[in-house]
Amino acid sequence: MxxxxxxxxxxxxxxxxLEAEAVPIAQAAGRTLAADVHARVDVPLFDNSAMDGYAVIFTDVEGATAEHPMELHVIADLPAGSTAEPELRAGFAARIMTGAPVPRTATAVVPFEHTRDGLQAWDAPAIVTRAPARAGANIRRHGEELHAGAVVAPAGTVLGALQLTGIAAAGIDTVQVRRxxxxxxxxxxxxxxxxxxxxxxxxxxxxxxxxxxxxxxxxxxxxxxxxxxxxxxxxxxxxxxxxxxxxxxxxxxxxxxxxxxxxxxxxxxxxxxxxxxxxxxxxxxxxxxxxxxxxxxxxxxxxxxxxxxxxxxxxxxxxxxxQGREAVRRPTLRVAVTTGWRSPAGRQQYVPVTLDRSDPVAWTARPAAADGSSGAHLAAGLARADAYAVVPAEVSAVAAGDLIDVMLLS
Missing domain, CATH: 3.40.980.10 (MoaB/Mog-like domain)
Known part of the structure; x- marks a missing residue:
């Protein structure tokens, strides 16, 4: 044999x-990349705010505390998607929302939580009660995650929701996948x-x-x-x-x-x-x-x-x-079995098992068949299986408590 x-x-x-084909990312879930995907744009595309708050000049608010707050004159309101570019001078601030472009002259963002009155009318003064930790605080810098041309996902990647999101964020709408x-x-x-x-x-x-x-x-x-x-x-x-x-x-x-x-x-x-x-x-x-x-x-x-x-x-x-997958085998774990069984000498045995995952650090397995057997004729027990116990050919018997490799199906 x-x-x-x-x-x-x-x-x-x-x-x-198989050969590659181009598909829109909206139709690519579950497909396998045939070629590396390279970013079309920098991520982020521009310096943007990581917080809802106020864009400020760091030296204006350095040292601000609840006992010694710093008051700033608010000159602009910057929601996400804003194209405005207000110029901040000493003592000025701009109200800004998460994801909005940070003015070039701003050097930090103060969250609303670190001001006296929090979110209020945009043209009211900003009273800062806690200074940012450093210059640049709460600013996501242009291209800090990756630059245009960098590899977002390599060939062989299986495209799930997270992978497709990353590809879309890099400005890509079509990918090369295996048929x-x-x-x-x-x-x-x-x-x-x-x-x-x-x-x-x-x-x-x-x-x-x-x-x-x-x-x-x-x-x-x-x-x-x-x-x-x-x-x-x-x-x-x-x-x-x-x-x-x-x-x-x-x-x-x-x-x-x-x-x-x-x-x-x-x-x-x-x-x-x-x-x-x-x-x-x-x-x-x-x-x-x-x-x-x-x-x-x-x-x-x-x-x-x-x-x-x-x-x-x-x-x-x-x-x-x-489909060009790099990993073609199911993941395996070694777990203890709660019931023993015989295994045919000289043949690698595949026993459908049910996993008990209630203890996250000590999973156990038992045969899925109601009588604990593993014959080739058994079918109904497959409905209860979520893994296969794979018994090496040199093993003729499995005892309760033995550690066995199991191939996960779900």
Whole structure:
């Protein structure tokens, strides 16, 4: 059997970043930068006030106290967005609001809280009862955060709200991002019936297409088709050809039909086009992967727990690599488990677990399945999972209290 690391290396070597496209920042959330973003303007654009208060000449108010206040004549009112440029002379001040341009002749800003009467009519005298700590106090200087041309966000950055805000503040309205990979999902199995349908003997509710479509979308892919097909070679071939036609799909993910049974439709159709291997993992031992035309094709096992673990191990990292992500693995933590279980010797085990985060310095984990087991057939327990416990291949048993690496899903 191949190790998880060996299979993953083959997958990632084939997953090269897709081409870049320009998108407005209003449409860029969740996308990955294909190139560094450089500031178009200085940040801040001009010297501006960090406080609501009075722009002053520092030497006029130096030493002011409640017992010995300094009175200044107010000559202007400067709200945010003001274009006025009053000239301050000794004994003069300008009422100013946060973000407003500071007059060139002002050398400090006194907050309203450090005056006798606080906010009042703009042309009333300013009586300063506490001097600023130093010249330049409460003034944000032009370009002190960054200058035009500086890198705001490097290539590979995933664009969330904070990143987009920083880019917008630097005067940028359009960014170069990697194209979202187009993913087609095909779930195979004659036994599958639509969720909610009346079930005949031998039928089960179909869940893999829901699982895979959701996981692809969460990984940033554009899901272009979701299909369920019986174990019929011709029907599966038609769906695969439709997904690949004219390069529509960058990734095709199938579930079921890759093992050693007599009705393995994916293996029957693709055995000469992609590679079918055994991977030392549980669940998820049978795997298939290869490139057909320009698309990466994944053949995952059929049990939902196997599908979910296989997706996390191989498909999700590939989808992120196609988007140019630098980090393609989930974050991991080492936590104690509250319940023990057996682990198959020689196979890396992925156990869906529920985390107890009530103690912020000592999280714990327990199997998400109601009976504490970790079999490939388990599906309902996935609804309770927010992480995977990843048990190394050389470990055959996990005991309560053991520290285990967990891969965070949320």
């Amino acid at each position: 191949l190790s998880v690391e060996e299979q993953s290396a083959k997958v990632l070597s084939a997953a090269r970043p 979202r990979p187009r993913a087609a999902v095909i779930s195979t199995g004659t036994e599958l019936a639509a969720p909610g349908a009346d079930l005949a003997r031998g039928q089960i509710p179909e869940s893999n297409s829901v699982l895979l479509a959701s996981m692809c979308a969460e990984a940033g892919a554009e899901v272009i088709s979701v299909d369920t097909v019986a174990d019929e070679d011709a029907a599966f071939t038609a769906l695969l050809q439709r997904a690949l036609r004219a390069g529509r799909a960058d990734v095709v993910v199938t579930s079921g039909g890759v093992s050693a049974g007599a009705h393995e439709v994916v293996k029957n159709v693709l055995r000469d086009r992609i590679e079918f291997v055994a991977v030392a993992m549980q669940p998820g031992r049978p795997q298939a992967f290869g490139r057909i035309d320009d698309a990466l094709v994944f053949g995952l096992p059929g049990n939902p727990a196997s599908v979910a673990a296989s997706f996390e191990a191989f498909v999700r990292p590939a989808l992120l690599a196609l």
